Amino acid sequence: MKSLMLAIAAVLLAAAPASARQTSETPGASPDGGTVFVQAGRLLADPSTGVVQRDKTLVIRGNQIVEIRDGFVSGTETGDRTVDLRDGFVLPGLIDSHVHLTSQQNPNGRLEEVTQSSADQAIRGALYARRTLMAGFTTVADLGADNDAIFALRDGIAAGEVAGPRVIAAGGAVSIHGGHGDVNGFREDVMHLLSPESVCSGPDDCMRAVRTQVRAGADIIKITATGGVLSNTAAGLGQQFTDAELAAIVEVAHRMGRQVTAHAHGVDGINSFLRAGGDSIEHGTYLDAESIRLFREHHAYLIPTLMAGDFVARLAAGPNNFLTPAQTAKALEAGPKMLDMARLAHNGGVMIAFGTDSGVSAHGDNAQEFALLVRAGLSPLEAIQTATVNGAAHLRIAGQAGRLTVGMPADIVAVSGDPLSDVTTLEHVRFVMKGGVVYRAE
Numbered sequence: 001m002k003s004l005m006l007a008i009a010a011v012l013l014a015a016a017p018a019s020a021r022q023t024s025e026t027p028g029a030s031p032d033g034g035t036v037f038v039q040a041g042r043l044l045a046d047p048s049t050g051v052v053q054r055d056k057t058l059v060i061r062g063n064q065i066v067e068i069r070d071g072f073v074s075g076t077e078t079g080d081r082t083v084d085l086r087d088g089f090v091l092p093g094l095i096d097s098h099v100h101l102t103s104q105q106n107p108n109g110r111l112e113e114v115t116q117s118s119a120d121q122a123i124r125g126a127l128y129a130r131r132t133l134m135a136g137f138t139t140v141a142d143l144g145a146d147n148d149a150i151f152a153l154r155d156g157i158a159a160g161e162v163a164g165p166r167v168i169a170a171g172g173a174v175s176i177h178g179g180h181g182d183v184n185g186f187r188e189d190v191m192h193l194l195s196p197e198s199v200c201s202g203p204d205d206c207m208r209a210v211r212t213q214v215r216a217g218a219d220i221i222k223i224t225a226t227g228g229v230l231s232n233t234a235a236g237l238g239q240q241f242t243d244a245e246l247a248a249i250v251e252v253a254h255r256m257g258r259q260v261t262a263h264a265h266g267v268d269g270i271n272s273f274l275r276a277g278g279d280s281i282e283h284g285t286y287l288d289a290e291s292i293r294l295f296r297e298h299h300a301y302l303i304p305t306l307m308a309g310d311f312v313a314r315l316a317a318g319p320n321n322f323l324t325p326a327q328t329a330k331a332l333e334a335g336p337k338m339l340d341m342a343r344l345a346h347n348g349g350v351m352i353a354f355g356t357d358s359g360v361s362a363h364g365d366n367a368q369e370f371a372l373l374v375r376a377g378l379s380p381l382e383a384i385q386t387a388t389v390n391g392a393a394h395l396r397i398a399g400q401a402g403r404l405t406v407g408m409p410a411d412i413v414a415v416s417g418d419p420l421s422d423v424t425t426l427e428h429v430r431f432v433m434k435g436g437v438v439y440r441a442e
Helices: 002-015 109-115 118-134 147-158 188-194 203-216 243-255 267-275 289-298 306-317 325-347 368-375 380-386 389-394 423-427
Strands: 036-043 053-061 064-070 081-092 094-099 137-142 166-169 221-224 260-264 280-283 301-303 412-415 431-434 437-441
Touching (some): 081 431, 094 389, 118 137, 118 147, 118 431, 118 437, 147 166, 147 203, 203 243, 221 243, 243 260, 267 280, 267 289, 289 325, 301 389, 306 325, 325 368, 368 380, 368 423, 380 389, 380 423
Parallel strands (some): 036 081, 094 137, 137 166, 221 260, 260 280, 280 301
Antiparallel strands (some): 036 053, 053 064, 412 431, 431 437
């Protein structure tokens, strides 16, 4: 295991372009560690307020914002740099609370499950991580991937060796034997070989699975409380863990300092997980009035992943569908229901965080989720809040992301136009800074 991790890290470092490394050679970094002055024509520093300030300068030293000054200020010392966004709209780096960086749906996906190594997946993940960062997402939660691949990628990004967003990683999802998250649809001996350690049956075994993931390096525990669209089995979308298993998972995860988020479509699995004290629901397709009551009672977040529902429904109904028959039936059933689900949750006062399930749809297209959230009834400001202050609160990183204030990391994006009037402008990010380093400037 250790040798594999070292090999992956070495390959990632060798493959990383110079612009991905946080050194004096990085575009946008001051050569001798000077100050960066980001001049902002319009600034939404704290999306929770909705207040857009005019003509401000963000002063950045190292990786932090140290001042926000009135007017447009330029650097005067050797090594200082001025970034001119006087005609731009500046806001905090965006947060996607549900991605899968080491894979992406394609016609060869089932073959890749049995041909790609952990190192292959990590290399692919480096490509997708860069695309995600360039789209303006400076923080993501990766909720299901090969442990070795995603933890190596997370650590390489944190060390500045690979260009990508800050990654909060779950590694392998805790799943039941034969359910969504286990290996399905291959020969029996192949499935036994590929089945991850995070698959379990019974409360005690599921506690073991959670502890195994924590030991492996999981920042958050992801479970599959119900069946899923893309598992290659006709097992439906209802609850798969028992109530006792769900309670055991949540208890042991919380004891070990990890929050628990649940993939859940069926209302039985949603409500059982929330009653068990779970922290958030991914998808939530069939939630009902009781679900909304439980969300509010337990202060739990919903991550609607509307892009995933839209993508699989269009794929399943289109001429180039490459899903299996079991996947196609579930995609046509669940996908079209997700907009109405998000509308119901929003009207019911459920806290919503932004998540795309990218890897189902293409990495780098993450910002298309904003328009779907607005179609579901959120205002453009509310949609932006899901990907900034709400996402930071959900992932418990409010001191590191979601706002632009003194002492916070300098994770900054900018667009032309006004996303508070037309949220689709966020699909065309022109400037990306993460941790004080400029990765994109147009």
